[in-house]
Amino acid sequence: MASPQATETEIQTRVADLMSWMTVEEKAGQLTQYFTFPGVTEELENVETEVRAGRAGSLLFVSDAAEIDRLQHIAVEESRLGIPLLFAYDVIHGFRTAMPVPLALAASWDPSLAEDCQAIAAKEARSIGLHWAFAPMVDIARDPRWGRMIEGAGEDPFLGSAMAAAQVRGFQGDRIGAPDRVIAGPKHFAGYGASLGGRDYDEVDLSDSELWNIHFPPFKAAIEAGAGNIMSAYMGLNGVPASGNKWLLTDVLRAEWGFDGFVVTDAGAAADLETHHFAMDRPDAAVRALNAGVDMEMAPPFGGDAAFRSLPDALASGRITMDRLDEAVARVLTMKFRMGLFDAPFVDVAASERTLATAAHGDVALRAAERSAVLLRNEGGLLPLSRDIGSIAVIGPFADAARDTSGPWIFRQDDSETVTVLAGIRAAVGNGTRVDHSVGVSVPKRLHPSIFENPFLPPTPVIEVDDDAEIARSVALAQEAEVAVLVLGEAEVMIGEHASRSTLDLPGRQQELLDAVLATGTPTVLLVMTGRPLDFKGAQPTAQMMIWYPGTRGGEATANLLFGDAVPGGKLPYNWPRNIGQIPLPYAHLRSFKPEETEMRYWNEPNGPLYPFGFGLSYSSFDYANLRLSSDCIAVGQSVEVSVDVTNTGVRAAEEVVQLYIHQRYGTAARPVRELKGFNRIALAPGETRSVTFPLTPDRLRYWSSATRGWVQEPTTFDIFVGGSSQGGLATVLKVDALA
């Protein structure tokens, strides 16, 4: 019998042997993943029937250890061949211990932190019997109306690739089947982040240049890091639905990148090929998905019929081949063997309890929340606050909202374990400090209900107040306090999947609350709980910090930042527009016939962002000096080193994210004004200077050219910039000669 340590040859022998016993119906079954959803018993009975009959290869959304164990016993003991099930789940930023949301982890610019967080998520998930996380989401997002921006690493392919690879390593460890780890499933292949108008699930049209240079790199990085699975996207890409797109799923993924794991569709995306009016009917949809390169269908949610049930008929009528069917089945079974499921399919329910929400996991969540916060304003050095401050008014609908503090896409948390901002501040100050609290305004509501209300926990408490009276009370509290701390943003159901918005305004009456509190003149710290840039209509709080959805220990982390036990060091993973009309506004845009330095693009609005990509303040300050290249001139194919000296010129130990950008001055195609090509988050003691060196290798100097329709590295001149954001910094010039 194969074991997790079995060699690949042993595994392939075992897979071939098993497949020789399988009926066509059982093969189609291995390629089908069924949804289960709490409270939908009829569905569960259907699922059990399918498992018993050997017509299900995988289940998703079962997330209770005893239930996973029970269903696995049915598969192993009651189905004809006893093939164990793969259990999959959306483990996006933690299972029980909520880490900051993925966009926040990207804002830490610390891939090793993201790796640590996902390793803990994997450990908790694996302990309850899960084998596979539908994560990381590696879609590049340049339109903040799109709610799913929060699940990714923001707008940049270089940062996105680093975060993608780190998360895959976190989920999987050094190999598929490593103890306490799960299979990673980077998603959604490909281009989902560019949906028209930021509307979720809408069509996507992207040029080849955008695909190869911007949207593909994080997927490629995830695959190079060993990802065992890829999820195909819902929407149409350039007119062909992604989940029936052979160019994507076979030509690019397999032929170009050599991906050897398995491809699953997004939920119902195979059957949806019919909805797209691409496939004639559902059986045709199954044929098209399989033939395009899908290996497993995630069945439509809520009891929907799996399209892959019709694969045996498709085989009989010659619309699919046995070879293609076998190829897909072998990929799925190989994963099951690599995960060791044939040796150890069951769950140690008691042990799982000891693994969830340990203090050590919470400590990583705390560190992650501290490291991902981004300080945007700090007029007069208001922050950090003194712990001995006499009084603080903590105001806002998210100041004491545990569910929102955990963020979207986490379902199995325990709200009582979550530290809110209010609780964090209360615990941090001494007895001499008075802390008053008001919710400020009712928690705003969505126009349409979310399909993502947590199915496992009681509904989020509805907080409804008399807004006028509560705003007046908040103003009174702010007037009496030495400092007001406002916690505003978006409820967690307002962001994530099925949560796009047509505005970046603060939902509900929060803007009125903000303006009223600022009008008191009391120094005010605005803490923003969300995962996209918002438009505060020019309001100028004394200090402002993005805390994102900071997770289980988020409130404690926020208090540590407010009182200076932690120093903010995060940087924005996206350009922050001045208003919604500027979207999309990527920092890495092309020049034009009238460069933006000389020409206003709108007559009513400056060209640039409110805050640039890569921006974030510290309680300290940094000086950059002595930018140098190991050689001013290289030949195509050669590497160069870029070095700079960074000094902490403040009085506090602090961290700075040193960033390297390039701009190619001429070539077969025009290139962006700046492109990130290196970063390094460094810690510096007060007065300390460190030299930071970045390799600039040929793969960082090349790009996919629309002119030559391929990857090129060209003789040209590059501007090289190094600094603490995508604007300003030190500059030098690198010449690249043709090969002699």
Ligand code: NOJ
């Ligand atoms: C749909 C989402 O698009 C995908 O990201 C998720 O993994 C599946 N549903 C399963 O919940």
